[in-house]
Amino acid sequence: MSWNISLSVFADEIARDFAEQLEVVRSEGLQQIDLRGAWGKNVLDFEDEDLKRIMAALAQYGVHVACIGSPLGKTKITEPFEEQLPRFRRALEVARIVGTRNIRIFSFYLPKGEPPARYRDEVVRRLTIFTEIAAREASGILLLHENEREIYGEDGERCVEIHRLIPAPNLRAVFDPANFVIVGVRPFTDAWPLLQVPDQ
Numbered sequence: 001m002s003w004n005i006s007l008s009v010f011a012d013e014i015a016r017d018f019a020e021q022l023e024v025v026r027s028e029g030l031q032q033i034d035l036r037g038a039w040g041k042n043v044l045d046f047e048d049e050d051l052k053r054i055m056a057a058l059a060q061y062g063v064h065v066a067c068i069g070s071p072l073g074k075t076k077i078t079e080p081f082e083e084q085l086p087r088f089r090r091a092l093e094v095a096r097i098v099g100t101r102n103i104r105i106f107s108f109y110l111p112k113g114e115p116p117a118r119y120r121d122e123v124v125r126r127l128t129i130f131t132e133i134a135a136r137e138a139s140g141i142l143l144l145h146e147n148e149r150e151i152y153g154e155d156g157e158r159c160v161e162i163h164r165l166i167p168a169p170n171l172r173a174v175f176d177p178a179n180f181v182i183v184g185v186r187p188f189t190d191a192w193p194l195l196q197v198p199d200q
Contacts, residue, residue, distance in 0.1 A: 008066040012037035018054060022061040031062060035098060036069030043094060044070055044087050051097050058098070065098040067144065072130070073106030073151065077119045081126050088130060092138040104144045104174060105130060107152040107162060116152055123152040124165045131168035146174035147191070149182050156180070156191030 011021035011033040018038035025033060035043050041050065058064065070091045072084060091103050107123050110116055127145070134141045145153055145162060153159045159173060173195055177187035185191050 006032060006066070008032040008034050010034050010036050010069060016040055018057050019061075022057055022063050025063055026061050032064050032066040034067040034069040034104070035065045035094075035100075042071060043068055044072075044090050046094065051094065054098065065100045067100055067102035067104060068095050068098070069104050071106070072103070073108050073127075073145075074148070075108060077108040077110055077122055077126075077152070081129075084126075085129075085133070088133060089137070092134060092141060095141060096138065101140050102142050102144055103134075104146050106146055106148050107158075109150050110152060112150075116154075116158060119152060120161070120165075123162070127162065127171070128166050128168070131166060131171050134170055135168070142170055142172050144172050144174045147176050147179050149179060154183050155185050156194040159191070160194045 007030055009025060009030055009032075011018075011025055014021045014024045016039055021033070021038065025031075035054070037043055038046075038054065039050070046054065068091055070087075072088055072091060075084065095101065095103055105127070107127060108119070110119055127143075130143055134143055145159070147153050147155070147159050153162050163171065163173065175187070175192065175195055180187040180191050
C-alpha cells in the first residue's frame, strides 16, 4: 500500500489571532491547517465576516485548510440531537467556503457508569443522519470520526463497530494515538490493526 502523507496542524493552539497562527505555521514550513478556532471563536461560530478575514489571511500566507476541526458530536448523547443539525449544516457551508472536503466529527459523550451498548443504536442513528445530510447536500464532503475519551468511539473496537454499522462511503476514521493512550489502549498494537485500511 502506498501512502500520500501531508502535515497539517491545529493552529489555534499557537495563538488566538489568526494571522499569528499562520505566521508560525509558515515559519515551520507548513502549508496546511485544521481550522478549529480563531480570535476566541470556534470554527462553527464564525460569522460570514470572520470567514472573509480567514480567506484573506489564508491567501496572504499561502496556507490551505485541510480539515474543519468541528466539535460536532462532542455533546451528551442524552441531549436533544436536533440542536446539532443547524451546526452540522453550518460546518458543511464553512467547508465549502474554505475549500476543504474534510470535517472532523465525534460520537457523543456517554453517561458515566452506563453500558456503552445501551446507546449504540442512538449513536448510529445520529451519525447516519450526518452522513445522509452530507451526501445529499454537500457532495464530496468526508466526515472523519475521531476517537476520543468518554465518547462512544473511545476504543478501537467501538470505532470499528461504528464503521461496520454505518458503511457510508463519506464516513472515514481519524486515528488519534494520544486519545487512545488516555483511555488505556495501546494505539499501535491494539487499535491500529483494527482500523488500518487493508492492502489493496
